Amino acid sequence: MKKLLWVLLLVLTLVIAGCSGGETSSTEGEEPVETSDSKTLTIAMGTDIVTFDIHDHNTTSTEAVHVNMFNYLLTNDPEEGFQPDLAESWENIDDTTWSFKLREGVTFHNGEELTADDVKYTLERVAKDDTLLEHGNYNQIETVNVVSDYEFEIVTKNPEPALLNRLSRLGSGILPQEYIETEGWEVFLENPVGTGPYKFKEWKRDDRLTLEANTEYFGDAPKWEELVFRSIPEDSTRVSELLTGGVDVAVNIPPTDVERVNETEGVTTVQSPTQRVMMLVLRTDEDSVTGDPLVREAIDLAIDKQAIVDSLLEGAGTVTRTRVTPGNVGANEDLYGQTLYDPERARELLAEAGYPDGFELTLTGPNGRYLKDRETVELIAAMLSEVGITVNQELIEWSAFNQRYQERDFAEMFYIGYGNSMFDASLALDRLTIENAEGETDYDNQQVNDLLLAAEQNMDPEERVQQYQEAQEIIAEDRPQIYMFQLDAITGINERLDFEPLLNEMFYADSITLN
Amino acid sequence: MKYLVQSIIKTIPVLLLITLIVFLLIRVTGDPVSLMLPETATEEERDSLRESMGLNEPLPIQYFTYLGELVTGDFGDSFRYNTDALSLVLERLPATFELAIASMIVAIVISVPLGILSAVKRNSFFDLFITGGAVLGKAMPNFWLGIMLILFLSVTFQIFPVSGRGTLGHLVLPAITLGTGIAAEMTRLIRSSMLEILEQDFIRTARSKGLGESIIVNKHAFRNALIPVVTIMALQTATLVGGTLITETVFAWPGLGQLLVQSVNLRDMAVVQAATFIIAIFVILSNLLADLIYRFLDPRIKYE
Numbered sequence: 001m002k003k004l005l006w007v008l009l010l011v012l013t014l015v016i017a018g019c020s021g022g023e024t025s026s027t028e029g030e031e032p033v034e035t036s037d038s039k040t041l042t043i044a045m046g047t048d049i050v051t052f053d054i055h056d057h058n059t060t061s062t063e064a065v066h067v068n069m070f071n072y073l074l075t076n077d078p079e080e081g082f083q084p085d086l087a088e089s090w091e092n093i094d095d096t097t098w099s100f101k102l103r104e105g106v107t108f109h110n111g112e113e114l115t116a117d118d119v120k121y122t123l124e125r126v127a128k129d130d131t132l133l134e135h136g137n138y139n140q141i142e143t144v145n146v147v148s149d150y151e152f153e154i155v156t157k158n159p160e161p162a163l164l165n166r167l168s169r170l171g172s173g174i175l176p177q178e179y180i181e182t183e184g185w186e187v188f189l190e191n192p193v194g195t196g197p198y199k200f201k202e203w204k205r206d207d208r209l210t211l212e213a214n215t216e217y218f219g220d221a222p223k224w225e226e227l228v229f230r231s232i233p234e235d236s237t238r239v240s241e242l243l244t245g246g247v248d249v250a251v252n253i254p255p256t257d258v259e260r261v262n263e264t265e266g267v268t269t270v271q272s273p274t275q276r277v278m279m280l281v282l283r284t285d286e287d288s289v290t291g292d293p294l295v296r297e298a299i300d301l302a303i304d305k306q307a308i309v310d311s312l313l314e315g316a317g318t319v320t321r322t323r324v325t326p327g328n329v330g331a332n333e334d335l336y337g338q339t340l341y342d343p344e345r346a347r348e349l350l351a352e353a354g355y356p357d358g359f360e361l362t363l364t365g366p367n368g369r370y371l372k373d374r375e376t377v378e379l380i381a382a383m384l385s386e387v388g389i390t391v392n393q394e395l396i397e398w399s400a401f402n403q404r405y406q407e408r409d410f411a412e413m414f415y416i417g418y419g420n421s422m423f424d425a426s427l428a429l430d431r432l433t434i435e436n437a438e439g440e441t442d443y444d445n446q447q448v449n450d451l452l453l454a455a456e457q458n459m460d461p462e463e464r465v466q467q468y469q470e471a472q473e474i475i476a477e478d479r480p481q482i483y484m485f486q487l488d489a490i491t492g493i494n495e496r497l498d499f500e501p502l503l504n505e506m507f508y509a510d511s512i513t514l515n
Numbered sequence: 516m517k518y519l520v521q522s523i524i525k526t527i528p529v530l531l532l533i534t535l536i537v538f539l540l541i542r543v544t545g546d547p548v549s550l551m552l553p554e555t556a557t558e559e560e561r562d563s564l565r566e567s568m569g570l571n572e573p574l575p576i577q578y579f580t581y582l583g584e585l586v587t588g589d590f591g592d593s594f595r596y597n598t599d600a601l602s603l604v605l606e607r608l609p610a611t612f613e614l615a616i617a618s619m620i621v622a623i624v625i626s627v628p629l630g631i632l633s634a635v636k637r638n639s640f641f642d643l644f645i646t647g648g649a650v651l652g653k654a655m656p657n658f659w660l661g662i663m664l665i666l667f668l669s670v671t672f673q674i675f676p677v678s679g680r681g682t683l684g685h686l687v688l689p690a691i692t693l694g695t696g697i698a699a700e701m702t703r704l705i706r707s708s709m710l711e712i713l714e715q716d717f718i719r720t721a722r723s724k725g726l727g728e729s730i731i732v733n734k735h736a737f738r739n740a741l742i743p744v745v746t747i748m749a750l751q752t753a754t755l756v757g758g759t760l761i762t763e764t765v766f767a768w769p770g771l772g773q774l775l776v777q778s779v780n781l782r783d784m785a786v787v788q789a790a791t792f793i794i795a796i797f798v799i800l801s802n803l804l805a806d807l808i809y810r811f812l813d814p815r816i817k818y819e
Contacts, residue, residue: 047777050595050596051596058551058552130563131563133551135560136556136559136560189597189598205596205603205606205774206607206773206777207680207769230679230767231767231769232678232679232767233767233773233776233777234662237665237677237678237765237767240665240670240677241678244673244676246676246677246678246679399546399549402550402554403546403549405554406549406558406561418554418555419554420555421553427555
């Protein structure tokens with residue numbers, strides 16, 4: 001019996017030792033207030049970055065980190081338009097040639113100087129190597145001609161009005177040619193080098209990436225000594241880290257946790273639009289019941305999109321009648337923030353179309369891919385049944401959904417959300433040309449087709465925007481896609497910080513400042 | 516020695532079967548290309564990626580190519596990280612071992628005294644309490660327990676850090692989360708095993724010799740009761756290495772479990788294959804180890 005007591009005592013000691021060990025080690029960065037003088041910014045992401053090969057990924061969250069290490073030639077500000085970064089100035093010489101002038105005296109983190117050769121090396125690599133994931137967004141570039149150390153020309157295969165959009169996004173960071181060519185890609189990937197305000201320090205996969213200030217940066221001096229990007233996949237854990245001050249910024253706060261975060265002293269949430277627009281895609285061919293425009297209109301009018309935003313997303317979205325939302329070239333703002341809902345009229349339309357007693361259709365949606373996707377599909381089905389449309393719901397796991405999506409194997413309607421990393425209407429609407437719509441919507445509107453194809457290569461920016469806006473008007477009436485809402489991102493932040501989330505979801509550390 | 520060699524030879528077909536099952540499962544459950552490219556990617560882009568990943572070949576050819584490379588220790592490259600899959604997996608092992616060992620310690624520290632105590636005080640209130648607690652501990656899902664521990668001990672009382680790996684403090688909550696379920700199972704096992712032993716003749720003999728109760732319980736009974744317990748421990752250690760999946764994700768612990776979960780989600784085939792292979796080797800090894808420990812605990816067991 002005595003020995004048992006000893007054992008119990010031992011257990012107790014171990015437990016206490018464990019606790020106290022935890023206490024001493026957890027003091028660093030637990031209380032929000034005490035971290036306020038720290039020069040380290042910690043951001044909790046939902047996933048780890050994928051790679052440092054800026055051409056071989058297409059993940060926004062990875063790019064959000066890269067922008068602190070690499071610079072683009074220019075940046076795309078939703079309000080101010082294109083702004084110089086590594087390029088001082090640029091000019092569109094003819095339909096396929098653009099000339100650029102580089103900023104002088106920029107050095108990479110290893111001391112190498114940036115020249116036009118680096119630009120040529122970077123852009124031609126992604127334009128020519130078709131095994132790279134970003135190749136499709138750069139293969140419009142024919143060649144890059146180096147004129148002098150600081151001057152170069154980009155020649156495109158066809159007129160490419162969206163070239164500047166391409167050069168100010170994912171995959172456009174300029175790489176150090178000499179470093180990569182002498183050391184090899186393996187070394188670069190272990191020890192990446194860019195021109196940005198922060199340089200690589202350490203990467204522990206699925207744990208954290210640490211960057212440190214680049215004191216030689218050509219622009220304003222970096223505001224933080226150290227940046228830490230932590231990978232925390234579980235939503236509730238990310239929220240908890242934010243609440244305890246373990247991180248300063250946490251992405252993707254679930255709508256259900258917003259209230260809890262806002263009620264906690266020292267932390268808050270900010271809501272900001274993203275590029276993703278959720279929509280129903282409908283078949284318009286004559287064999288489908290949705291081939292009748294009246295039916296499509298009735299479906300649109302039967303769905304209360306604002307109610308979905310309010311109830312399921314707790315307000316984290318904006319209704320829209322176009323996919324090209326503000327901040328994108330070619331956006332039609334008259335259709336943004338608008339929605340139609342009139343179940344009475346929907347019933348009349350169905351009767352007019354010859355379905356006074358309603359009909360049946362199948363709606364396919366992914367389960368678990370987008371915020372509340374399953375619930376949204378269920379709610380849509382319920383709303384449609386109110387006007388007499390019986391919906392067979394088909395909710396499937398994403399990879400199975402995606403397979404059928406690629407095979408264009410859906411029935412009357414499917415639910416999906418598209419992003420747009422190009423910030424241009426061309427990418428947003430390209431599934432609606434007659435050629436691309438085949439088998440999916442079978443949308444066949446010659447006028448829209450002509451407008452989209454003309455705008456795609458139109459080098460007159462104003463006329464191009466008009467073409468896209470006109471196309472959006474027609475699409476909003478024809479409804480091959482019924483737009484629901486633009487999703488918002490909810491970011492949790494420590495109140496010691498001043499932070500405005502960007503539409504492109506990038507984290508420019510130097511735009512995040514101490515209060 | 517002969518026994519060892521035989522056991523090792525026996526593992527080869529098992530490992531082959533595992534590679535085949537994992538290989539097939541991961542290929543019938545979805546297309547990695549669709550997960551790597553955005554919704555807006557064109558058919559051309561998808562095809563060229565499929566081609567460059569070697570997914571156009573017929574399945575048997577893909578499998579034999581894979582086996583051939585496996586023999587040379589090449590598990591292929593991760594699509595996600597663009598780097599050697601095996602080294603990715605091996606890189607994660609220390610973190611997972613650390614967590615597994617800590618969880619096992621938690622489990623032993625809880626289960627051994629409680630199991631013995633509830634056997635010795637059979638049918639008392641104390642026994643009832645422990646047995647009830649064990650059922651509860653076994654029934655609690657790991658992710659739920661983990662989230663609750665974070666809420667109480669990290670958010671409300673701020674005793675332990677929420678997530679990540681680094682200090683001893685970071686280890687406490689995930690180790691308790693994982694250790695609790697095992698502790699519950701082991702407590703019940705130790706209790707029943709002890710009960711059985713305590714009824715046996717040699718215990719009665721020991722008592723009639725006038726030996727103290729504590730010597731009887733700790734030396735005579737416990738050591739004999741250990742044999743089934745060791746089996747469970749060895750098996751659990753192996754499961755821990757592969758079974759930290761959910762707990763590692765909840766605590767953002769950068770180990771094998773989290774790597775495997777994300778690789779499965781993204782159909783990162785090479786990594787899933789390498790990780791399951793390594794886990795399988797651990798399961799086999801720990802079974803072997805359990806066999807060897809029996810022999811040490813009970814010299815009557817001989818392997819021929």
